[in-house]
Amino acid sequence: xxxxxxxxxxxxxxxxxxxxxxxxxxxxxxxxxxxxxxxxxxxxxxxxxxxxxxxxxxxxxxxxxxxxxxxxxxxxxxxxxxxxxxxxxxxxxxxxxxxxxxxxxxxxxxxxxxxxxxxxxxxxxxxxxxxxxxxxxxxxxxxxxxxxxxxxxxxxxxxxxxxxxxxxxxxxxxxxxxxxxxxxxxxxxxxxxxxxxxxxxxxxxxxxxxxxxxxxxxxxxxxxxxxxxxxxxxxxxxxxxxxxxxxxxxxxxxxxxxxxxxxxxxxxxxxxxxxxxxxxxxxxxxxxxxxxxxxxxxxxxxxxxxxxxxxxxxxxxxxxxxxxxxxxxxxx
Amino acid sequence: xxxxxxxxxxxxxxxxxxxxxxxxxxxxxxxxxxxxxxxxxxxxxxxxxxxxxxxxxxxxxxxxxxxxxxxxxxxxxxxxxxxxxxxxxxxxxxxxxxxxxxxxxxxxxxxxxxxxxxxxxxxxxxxxxxxxxxxxxxxxxxxxxxxxxxxxxxxxxxxxxxxxxxxxxxxxxxxxxxxxxxxxxxxxxxxxxxxxxxxxxxxxxxxxxxxxxxxxxxxxxxxxxxxxxxxxxxxxxxxxxxxxxxxxxxxxxxxxxxxxxxxxxxxxxxxxxxxxxxxxxxxxxxxxxxxxxxxxxxx
Numbered sequence: 001x002x003x004x005x006x007x008x009x010x011x012x013x014x015x016x017x018x019x020x021x022x023x024x025x026x027x028x029x030x031x032x033x034x035x036x037x038x039x040x041x042x043x044x045x046x047x048x049x050x051x052x053x054x055x056x057x058x059x060x061x062x063x064x065x066x067x068x069x070x071x072x073x074x075x076x077x078x079x080x081x082x083x084x085x086x087x088x089x090x091x092x093x094x095x096x097x098x099x100x101x102x103x104x105x106x107x108x109x110x111x112x113x114x115x116x117x118x119x120x121x122x123x124x125x126x127x128x129x130x131x132x133x134x135x136x137x138x139x140x141x142x143x144x145x146x147x148x149x150x151x152x153x154x155x156x157x158x159x160x161x162x163x164x165x166x167x168x169x170x171x172x173x174x175x176x177x178x179x180x181x182x183x184x185x186x187x188x189x190x191x192x193x194x195x196x197x198x199x200x201x202x203x204x205x206x207x208x209x210x211x212x213x214x215x216x217x218x219x220x221x222x223x224x225x226x227x228x229x230x231x232x233x234x235x236x237x238x239x240x241x242x243x244x245x246x247x248x249x250x251x252x253x254x255x256x257x258x259x260x261x262x263x264x265x266x267x268x269x270x271x272x273x274x275x276x277x278x279x280x281x282x283x284x285x286x287x288x289x290x291x292x293x294x295x296x297x298x299x300x301x302x303x304x305x306x307x308x309x310x311x312x313x314x315x316x317x318x319x320x321x322x323x324x325x326x327x328x329x330x331x332x
Numbered sequence: 333x334x335x336x337x338x339x340x341x342x343x344x345x346x347x348x349x350x351x352x353x354x355x356x357x358x359x360x361x362x363x364x365x366x367x368x369x370x371x372x373x374x375x376x377x378x379x380x381x382x383x384x385x386x387x388x389x390x391x392x393x394x395x396x397x398x399x400x401x402x403x404x405x406x407x408x409x410x411x412x413x414x415x416x417x418x419x420x421x422x423x424x425x426x427x428x429x430x431x432x433x434x435x436x437x438x439x440x441x442x443x444x445x446x447x448x449x450x451x452x453x454x455x456x457x458x459x460x461x462x463x464x465x466x467x468x469x470x471x472x473x474x475x476x477x478x479x480x481x482x483x484x485x486x487x488x489x490x491x492x493x494x495x496x497x498x499x500x501x502x503x504x505x506x507x508x509x510x511x512x513x514x515x516x517x518x519x520x521x522x523x524x525x526x527x528x529x530x531x532x533x534x535x536x537x538x539x540x541x542x543x544x545x546x547x548x549x550x551x552x553x554x555x556x557x558x559x560x561x562x563x564x565x566x567x568x569x570x571x572x573x574x575x576x577x578x579x580x581x582x583x584x585x586x587x588x589x590x591x592x593x594x595x596x597x598x599x600x601x602x603x604x605x606x607x608x609x610x611x612x613x614x615x616x617x618x619x620x621x622x623x624x625x626x627x628x629x630x631x
Contacts, residue, residue, distance in 0.1 A: 231399035231401070231406035231407075231408075233399075245396070246396060246408075246458075248411050250515070251344060251509065254345070277409060277410050287515070287519070288516075288518040288519040289519070289522055291368050291370065291523045292369040292370025292371070292372070292516075292519035
């Protein structure tokens with residue numbers, strides 16, 4: 001499932017393909033759904049008004065690029081959509097869904113010493129779609145068109161997965177898998193748009209929703225690498241589901257946080273606490289929505305997040321999925 | 333009461349004890365109270381007229397324990413705080429452990445990962461440390477590391493206790509996580525309509541604002557213009573009742589935007605008490621602040 005979902009094109013603002021596939025996959029397991037005016041897919045699995053209601057949330061979008069102009073020689077100037085480190089971009093394959101290209105830069109051996117020492121800027125880069133000049137390029141591309149990374153889903157090493165858009169297609173996949181089971185709680189599943197550009201979808205999707213708890217299923221930074229100070233590490237690959245205490249956008253509700261830890265321990269599900277207060281996700285929008293909702297994030301740790309080669313451990317994904325299902329079952 | 337309040341630590345998301353204290357000090361003077369689902373404490377006095385909301389934050393800055401190694405306790409913190417504000421400060425943990433935060437890095441380059449405390453005792457990950465208050469009092473003023481986060485709460489409690497026979501509809505909102513981009517306010521006002529809000533806070537002394545010269549009635553803060561109607565009402569109260577005041581335009585952010593633009597929008601005024609660089613606040617200014625709040629509620 002992860003392979004199919006990570007290979008879909010879904011840059012923030014262009015989540016149609018992801019939404020359509022999710023809808024097809026969840027229809028047999030839900031009682032109703034709506035697509036709001038922002039494009040969020042909101043699925044309901046109701047069991048009764050007297051039961052507790054839990055929100056599960058993941059975002060459908062991924063980071064990418066938007067074309068801002070076309071040069072005389074047919075190269076596409078672009079800006080990033082969402083947070084991307086420019087240093088990962090050079091020579092990467094990208095696509096608009098129909099048109100393929102490669103991110104280019106002035107050849108290194110033609111750069112002056114001063115240029116070689118400069119920090120790479122988005123202004124130095126362009127997308128080469130193989131057009132001979134501007135006239136040819138505009139037949140295929142216009143300013144405002146979106147491009148995303150092209151990167152195969154690959155399993156490697158012992159239990160490792162490399163893919164693009166693991167953030168947050170794996171959250172979508174966890175919720176889809178969770179929906180296949182039955183529970184004694186009402187579920188509201190938010191598949192949000194535009195998380196990467198400021199939690200915009202979640203601000204709209206949570207509007208009008210009332211819930212006892214909200215769990216945001218996410219992909220988070222794992223900087224368990226050589227050279228990172230131990231007190232700067234966020235999560236570690238292979239150590240299980242990462243339960244957030246705090247990030248830049250929210251502090252986890254203590255009651256819900258404790259319940260998740262208790263569920264993980266009771267069911268012997270490997271888990272870790274997300275340690276540094278970095279990043280932010282849709283929990284930031286959800287926990288202040290509709291008068292406040294008790295919210296906590298549960299994440300799969302990922303190395304090289306927001307790059308075409310994000311890396312996770314499959315076992316961590318399984319831990320997150322099992323924890324979400326066990327938590328929902330604990331209400332029966 | 334202020335000394336007790338200052339001794340109750342209330343780092344963001346850990347505001348239970350201060351809420352209990354507020355309830356215990358006010359419950360016989362109010363009509364009802366509740367905590368909303370975010371955790372904000374809402375106290376109501378029932379009476380006549382459109383309901384006014386008087387608001388202040390109840391949280392204070394904190395560091396979170398995140399790693400212990402070689403007798404060094406390291407910390408993390410949300411981006412809303414500045415690492416340099418904690419360097420060389422004494423902090424106290426949720427369970428009363430006092431540590432001094434040090435760093436080997438210069439202030440300009442300081443980040444939270446550079447801060448640590450020397451201690452033989454590791455603190456569990458996720459536990460919060462606040463400023464050790466070190467409260468002092470003399471004839472003219474109070475002083476404490478965290479005083480600017482407590483005086484607004486003290487002023488509102490004092491006002492409530494003097495409003496027993498007030499026949500007006502008033503809500504006192506003690507908002508959680510206000511220092512963290514006003515999350516409690518955003519949650520509360522996401523479902524509140526047509527609100528009229530007076531926010532109460534503290535403001536640092538500067539060339540225009542002097543401690544001991546009365547309350548500060550704000551016309552604008554960094555991110556928002558205040559309601560002209562509420563500002564004029566406050567000025568009118570101050571002049572009618574001979575309360576010293578300083579009209580001011582503030583360059584810092586007081587999170588009014590969270591009130592003005594959330595939900596269906598709201599009007600908001602800002603009333604402050606000045607403090608100096610040593611976290612000292614004049615008693616006379618606090619009395620004037622309380623008097624202003626009471627008069628505003630009674631109008």
